[in-house]
Amino acid sequence: MRNAEIAAAMTELATLYELDGAVLYRVLAYREAARVIEQSPVSVADLAREGRATELPGIGATLQGKIVDLVETGEIPAAAKLKARFPASLVEVTRLPGVGAKTARRLYDELDVTSLDDLRAAAEGERIQAVKGLGAKFEATVLGALDRLGEQGAPGRLLLSKVLPVAEQLAAALAEHPACDRVAIAGSARRRAETCKDIDLIATATDPAALATALVEHPLAAQAGSGGESGARIVTFDGISVDLRIVPPQAYGNLLQHFTGSAEHNIELRERAVRAGLSVSEHGISEVETGKVERYAREEQVYERLGLAYIEPELREGNGEIAAAAAGELPELVEISDLRGDLHCHTTLSDGRNSLAEMAEAARERGYSYLAITDHSASHGFGDHVEPDALRARIEEVAAYNAVSKGRFRLLAGSEVNILADGSLDYEDELLEALDWVVASVHTSFRMSGERMTERVIAAIENPLVDCIGHLTGRLIGRREPYDLDVEAIAEAAAANRTLIEINGNPNRRDLSERNARLAAEAGVAICVNTDAHGVDTLSNMTYGIATARRAWLGKRQVANTRTLNALLKLRGRRP
Ligand code: DGT
Ligand code: CA
Ligand code: ZN
Helix, strand or coil, X not given: CCHHHHHXXXXXXXHHHHHCCCCHHHHHXXXXXXXXXXXXXXXXXXXXHCCCHHHCCCCCHHHHHHHXXXXXXXXXXXXXXXXXHCCHHHHHHHHCCCXXXXXXXXXXXXXXXXXXXXXXXXXXXXXXXXXXXXXHXXXXXXXXXXXXXXXXXXXXXXEHHHHHHHHHHHHHHXXXXXXXXXXXXXXXXXXXXXXXXXXXXXXXXXXXXXXXHHHHCCCCEEEEEEEECCEEEEEECCCXXXXXXXXXXXXXXXHHHHHXXXXXXXXXXXXXXXXXXXXXXXXXXXXXXXXXXXXXXXXXXXXXXXXXXXXXXXXXXXXXXXXXXXXXXXXXXXXXXXXCEECCECCCCCCCCCCHHHHHHHHHHCCCCEEEEEEEXXXXXXXXXXXXXXXXXXXXXXXXXXXXXXXXXXXXXXXXEEECCCCCECCCHHHHHCCCEEEEECCCCCCCCHHHHHHHHHHHHHCCCCXXXXXXXXXXXXXXXXXXXXXXXXXHHHHXXXXXXXXXXXXXXXXXXXXXXXXXXXXXCCEEEECCEXXXXXXXXXXXXXXXXXXXXXXXXXXXXXXCHHHXXXXXXXXX
């Protein structure tokens, strides 16, 4: 039995326990076990049979026993018992984005919902809004999620943060193989899109069949598809499809260009080529009249032959990049190494996982010269909130840290304050004035008209004590729609008041979106790219924030936190 199947059984058991109302730590323990099992490089079935699954972190004797039951009998008795009570179609309901097990159980108890079909009927019959605590907005969310299921099929698209590390791991493994000449990530992952359908890899090899076999036999490969001279296709343990294409070295540039896409970009490129009497394909560029084919080992040569400057992959979306390349007007895109600091992160004072000192140390290790500590404010809805006295103590702590670090690296004493429903903030002005850096975000009362939400955010932008707006639209990619906002009006207000707007690098958010970020920058808003890290590990989410900045065509100058701290602080409306 494959690790992926065991992990899936553990995830299902966690959901069943949750439906049954089990204590949270038990549910979380099974979810964590599923993650560990899925990522184990060795067979967990073999380990369990030898009584050694307990060597894996988070797996104790009980779980070891359950894995043995599963491997030997094909099912876990505890799961079988719960399945007799809760139909399998109810487990599907728990997986619908925005629902979850607790809500599914309420829908089951109160409305007899046992399947997605029941759920749709209940939503369409406006019966969900009658359930206390769910409401009309939730009912609309359910209908939206059901419609999206219909549109794109159950698995949906995968976040870049799920796909990219796997793509990089596989590319690195192939690069090390003796038969490998060159290998690159192509497709939407190379373009750093928000979501990806799959991983596309391109390679050249001295022995193509051997390289294809290396992918098929890679420990991450759950189901080996085909492998041969021209490439291989696998599905990883966590369900990501991977396509490897192995090509002759003389056409590597053509292939990489073609399979990087996007389809829209390639179509426009071909149209341009046709007007010049050329035909572009993955195999080369041919002259229509003579039939002469040219192949290029480097991607740059493909663009050069078409009279274009090299176009960075993040721009290849058919948003005007070809015309800009032809006119020599492409922006020089910001790079992650241009950043000098991060202006939004959390510590254990609110809902973060690391201390101020640990976050500071990690930021210094990344080569930053400043970091704003912005724990959640007093009325925050989840995790610990920070009372005014605690924030005053934090300001002292930051001052003490900076006194010792002698100006080479500076912490900014900050806060991520809530923009309340009426546009006011949840600390007194006097306290906000004592802070070095104030991020203001919407975290509560999402349900209001676009007009009122826009007024609410603009009130915060106009507040002279606000330096930056956090995750403007509140969207969660694939899970929660952005609030209804007039982004143009907001950008205009932010530019006029010299309030920054962040690109939040959390890969679930990437908010501003690339479209909004481009719009805001063009309106003259200073953009900063932040991680909103809740621990030292997620300071690396800058990768995704920068990906969005680049996809928004932003250059170094438009990204405020590429500047020195003094220059950055001069950009904002309030005191320098
Ligand atoms: P995805 O996988 O949906 O996240 O997005 P992509 O862009 O990775 O799309 P994918 O994997 O279907 O194909 C990779 C690239 O190959 C795509 O960006 C452009 C190129 N390509 C694939 N099929 C076609 C096609 O039918 N026409 C054109 N013009 N290009 C194609
Ligand atoms: Ca793809
Ligand atoms: Zn936030």
